Amino acid sequence: MKLQAVSNRKLYIQIADQIRDQILAGAVESGRQLPSERDLAVSLGVSRPTVREALIALEVAGFVEVRVGVGAFVRDQSRGSAALPDEGNSPIEIMQVRRLLEPEAAALAAQNISPDGMARLAETIRRMQAETIGNVWSSDSDRVMHVTIAEGSGNSVLREMLDQLWNSRSEEVDTKFHEHLAAISEVREHILEDHGKIVGAILAGNAAAAREAMATHLDFVTAAMLKAWD
CATH class of the missing domain: 1.10.10.10 (Winged helix-like DNA-binding domain superfamily/Winged helix DNA-binding domain)
Structure with missing residues (x-):
């Protein structure tokens, strides 16, 4: 055979x-x-x-x-190249799963987040605004915001699942993918505006608005990832 x-x-x-x-x-x-x-x-x-x-x-x-x-x-191959990053997950598949989970995490956070979590979100948004003014994009601030929302949901299983997804975001291909997105000023500005709406809804305790704002944000990022680059 x-x-x-x-x-x-x-x-x-x-x-x-x-x-x-x-x-x-x-x-x-x-x-x-x-x-x-x-x-x-x-x-x-x-x-x-x-x-x-x-x-x-x-x-x-x-x-x-x-x-x-x-x-x-x-690129010039005379100096050799590294092996392909064989263990990474698909960045687009990661986004698809985030779209399923994070809107509900935001809605739950609007109902359950602690005062400390609220303060952390407010501070993270202020830091993001300062970074954007300085024409800088911080993936650390982005992660802090989303992870704080997951923690604020009050659901430990949902938090663990989102932690795993954000750990996947640190893989080389996913990181480079989002670096390309962050290099586009219009995308950075849109994301900052989205983040402000998400945090504002959570701080106001409006679960429906938080869910919608997060869904709209992730739809935008997914569309930006799929938009033609050439």
């Missing part, structure tokens, strides 16, 4: 493998731009978001440089 090994590697890593092999074979010279996301998606028979995740995995490993709004360019 001739059997083919079954791969359980994530699809975006399998795509990254193919593009990496083409780069190493010299199909695209150093400094040259790869085909567009659209063309790669058509050639590979996958979605553009999957191609985008693959390109960011290649960027993390040092094979390409992703320029938002332009495309991906092959």
Whole structure:
């Protein structure tokens, strides 16, 4: 019997493998731009978001440089590159699960958060506003806000699930994905506005408004992640 090994590697890593092999074979010279996301998606028979995740995995490993709004360019391989980040979760799949859980966490926090949690949220928003004025984006402040809301929900199971999702956010591909988003000033400003609405609703004890504000925020971030970059 001739059997083919079954791969359980994530699809975006399998795509990254193919593009990496083409780069190493010299199909695209150093400094040259790869085909567009659209063309790669058509050639590979996958979605553009999957191609985008693959390109960011290649960027993390040092094979390409992703320029938002332009495309991906092959880097000089003479110094070698790192292995592809094979253990990371799909950033888009992480967002899909956050969209299921975090709106309800915000609604529960509006009903259950402690005075200390409220003070921490208010201080975090002030810090985010100062960072935005300084044209800086802090993933630490972002995490503090969302984790504080999860803790404020009063549901330990929900908090643990969201902790796990935010630990996934620290994986290399996800981190780089959000760095690209944060580099877009309009996205940063929109996110800060969303955060203000979420925290305002929680501090006011308005569960319905907190749920809606969080859902709207995560829908925006997901749309920004899926928006064409080239």
